[in-house]
């Protein structure tokens with residue numbers, strides 16, 4: 500029997516909800532679409548607008564050019580869009596010096612973190628920046644600080660246990676918006692024990708979309724033997740969903756870009772599967788997987804597991 504033939508009579512599919520696009524991603528994609536309409540092509544976007552292969556490819560086909568450096572822009576009369584992850588201040592300065600029109604698609608929740616790190620620096624605090632040092636969001640966040648180096652980027656509990664600051668000034672914390680809520684809490688606890696009373700985690704910057712998608716994956720983990728997360732490999736929040744599935748005891752968890760990467764051979768004998776999608780993954784990719792599952796199983800039962808209803812929308816600037 501080929502992998503694509505019916506593997507079992509019955510499969511229960513648990514759909515995690517919320518899943519997929521968040522308010523910041525909808526806004527960022529909306530900004531690019533509006534700019535395509537208003538300014539035509541070529542249109543430059545600094546970094547991938549959101550970390551999803553399908554979204555990026557679709558925009559590329561429409562004439563969007565994704566760049567990692569403003570030096571890659573050959574026509575300075577064309578606008579440049581800053582991705583949802585945000586960018587360091589020096590990028591805005593350079594764009595201004597080159598006479599470029601900047602359209603900012605930084606997620607408002609990332610901007611909130613930017614304001615917070617600037618405030619902590621103004622207060623003269625040491626700053627623990629919880630996140631991955633190479634992720635564009637963290638590069639953008641620490642890039643809000645100029646002439647201030649009293650911060651350390653902490654990616655793991657082990658680093659939290661050993662990090663040192665040059666003086667004993669009070670400690671403040673900011674976090675990447677897309678990390679695992681459990682890991683952030685663990686790191687913050689360690690810092691709290693070591694440095695007294697850093698700004699508490701009630702002020703964690705993990706965003707609502709990350710938190711809700713992780714809650715939903717934890718919930719479906721109670722019912723399934725395998726979980727498929729739809730999202731690109733460079734999407735932090737998608738990676739975290741796979742990690743949450745594993746932490747919840749699911750030994751078979753997969754991060755896939757689309758239906759072409761479905762791990763069919765791993766699903767033999769599985770009676771219940773969970774599906775989620777990272778905040779940058781379009782819902783149509785989930786629909787395609789369900790359609791394909793319908794071809795493989797005679798009796799497919801779909802369960803919508805809704806842990807919270809989301810209605811967060813951010814306004815798309817019109818200029």
Ligand code: SF4
Nearest residue numbers: 521523524606676706
């Ligand atoms: S995951 Fe959160 S911070 Fe990131 S774009 Fe979406 S809403 Fe904004």
